[in-house]
């Protein structure tokens with residue numbers, strides 16, 4: 479669809495105003511929010527990632543693209559999150575220490591909220607003990623960790639180890655995700671689950687909590 483291609487192209491150009499306007503148009507035209515997200519915003523960000531990797535564009539371009547992504551995401555958020563659903567469980571969510579990438583983590587939070595979970599979002603660059611302390615304080619049953627850098631992935635293990643050391647494994651389950659993370663890696667560090675994206679995160683967490 480042309481409109482979604484326009485969203486993707488303008489996101490790649492980092493034009494947040496255009497992305498917001500086009501996302502608004504797509505919503506008004508009743509394009510399903512998930513399609514706007516996948517075929518417009520995420521499609522655009524995928525190209526940005528490839529161009530950045532190939533050194534065709536540079537960090538400031540990626541920052542502008544991220545700003546444009548949020549301009550669209552903020553409009554989609556209320557449509558992806560259904561209000562007034564009784565909470566089915568509490569999830570503490572954050573990007574691990576050293577990692578400032580938060581778009582994927584926020585998307586996972588939106589999907590989980592949409593499925594009725596209560597989200598305690600700790601933001602990005604979250605030290606291991608903050609994850610565990612917050613989960614205990616909030617009586618959360620799941621800690622979700624995001625990492626986009628191969629250099630920060632190992633901080634996920636610190637959280638998993640801390641949950642073990644404090645004897646919390648019966649109460650708190652861990653799930654990991656982010657572009658460089660795999661289910662093999664999750665197994666290696668002893669995390670309870672891995673999910674590829676927000677939708678599968680909902681399924682995996684429901685399984686972990688025995689809700690499905």
Ligand code: B12
Pocket residue numbers: 520523526527528530531537540541544576577578579580581582583585586622623624625626627628629653654655656657658672673674675676679
């Ligand atoms: C946008 C972006 C940035 C933005 C981030 C803005 C923001 N607010 O998030 C900025 C410009 C700040 C940035 C900075 C840097 N970046 Co950057 N960035 C990207 C880029 C292009 C897109 C990431 C993104 O948002 N994708 C879209 C979202 C929707 O996808 P996602 O994050 O993967 O999330 C999905 C899944 O992974 C999953 N998921 C994510 N989290 C979680 C959590 C759980 C619990 C679960 C279950 C699932 C899950 O679900 C999400 C939804 O589907 C990637 C390229 C790429 N291919 O990933 C590079 C990339 C991640 N960055 C990279 C690099 C190198 C950097 C910098 C070091 C650059 C520099 N020289 O300074 C810095 C590091 C800053 C830091 N300390 O974190 C490299 C990492 C390479 C590596 N092997 O480690 C990448 C891969 C680019 C590349 N190919 O070289 N970056």
